[in-house]
Amino acid sequence: MAQLTFFTGPMNCGKSTLALQIDYTESSAGRRGVRFTCKDRGGESVISSRIGLSEDAVEVTSDLDFWAFVVAEFTAGRRIDYLVCDEAQFYAAEQIDQLAHIVDDLGIDVHCFGILHDFRTAMFPASARLVELADRIEMLQARPRCWCGQPATHNARTVGGVMVTEGSQVVVGDTAGDAEVAYEVLCRKHHRRRENSAVVNVDLTPDPLPFGAAE
Numbered sequence: 001m002a003q004l005t006f007f008t009g010p011m012n013c014g015k016s017t018l019a020l021q022i023d024y025t026e027s028s029a030g031r032r033g034v035r036f037t038c039k040d041r042g043g044e045s046v047i048s049s050r051i052g053l054s055e056d057a058v059e060v061t062s063d064l065d066f067w068a069f070v071v072a073e074f075t076a077g078r079r080i081d082y083l084v085c086d087e088a089q090f091y092a093a094e095q096i097d098q099l100a101h102i103v104d105d106l107g108i109d110v111h112c113f114g115i116l117h118d119f120r121t122a123m124f125p126a127s128a129r130l131v132e133l134a135d136r137i138e139m140l141q142a143r144p145r146c147w148c149g150q151p152a153t154h155n156a157r158t159v160g161g162v163m164v165t166e167g168s169q170v171v172v173g174d175t176a177g178d179a180e181v182a183y184e185v186l187c188r189k190h191h192r193r194r195e196n197s198a199v200v201n202v203d204l205t206p207d208p209l210p211f212g213a214a215e
């Protein structure tokens with residue numbers, strides 16, 4: 001039975017890495033898939049993971065109809081066994097319905113990857129629809145930690161290092177680097193208290209000497 005699966009977790013927990021791993025593993029077994037992405041940090045039409053992997057992908061625009069796309073591929077004589085859909089939080093809710101239709105009526109496995117909440121803790125419309133429709137929801141296990149050491153569950157947006165709770169739902173950005181608008185993953189308590197690492201003066205720079213390294 002084909003399934004609609006939603007792999008989720010906060011930013012930086014390995015979703016894009018797993019998307020590329022699943023695609024690699026499936027295609028190595030002779031299955032044919034199509035990769036999709038939307039507003040990846042690495043640019044248009046790419047799935048990029050912080051671990052260094054990246055692959056080209058079809059960019060999901062607001063007018064893309066997944067059902068029509070797959071039917072056109074079939075009509076052109078191309079087989080499709082699975083879809084890998086990264087940054088799914090940015091899709092339209094109706095596009096998630098199209099993906100469920102593809103699973104049910106064409107028997108194609110659909111693997112979706114995305115964050116659940118925005119920086120205000122509200123669910124993205126597409127993520128909410130995935131929670132409503134998915135056969136399976138998987139929380140990724142490599143969960144990043146809040147600066148306090150607790151597992152991070154929420155995504156904070158920072159502007160100039162200070163956590164904000166107002167602004168557009170969609171602003172592409174990263175958890176690392178020195179961009180004016182950035183993100184930091186936090187536990188619920190510190191998200192609720194608006195206490196990110198810069199505000200409480202915690203330096204998250206890793207120790208430059210890994211365990212066992214010669215001095």
Ligand SMILES: Nc1ncnc2c1ncn2[C@@H]1O[C@H](COP(=O)(O)OP(=O)(O)O)[C@@H](O)[C@H]1O
Pocket residue numbers: 010011012013014015016017018048049050051142144
């Ligand atoms: N140099 C590295 N070595 C090993 N793992 C890394 C390295 N850089 C990043 N990672 C892993 O990659 C994860 C982020 O992967 P990514 O697929 O970009 O996350 P997501 O798509 O969920 O934002 C980090 O949590 C970390 O586990």
Ligand SMILES: Cc1cn([C@H]2C[C@H](O)[C@@H](COP(=O)(O)O)O2)c(=O)[nH]c1=O
Pocket residue numbers: 010011012015016039040041114115117118119120155156157169170171172173174183
């Ligand atoms: C919380 C939040 C995030 N985003 C953006 C920031 C990134 O470009 C992506 C998440 O990518 P990742 O692969 O999971 O790291 O989403 C946003 O636009 N709005 C938000 O509130």
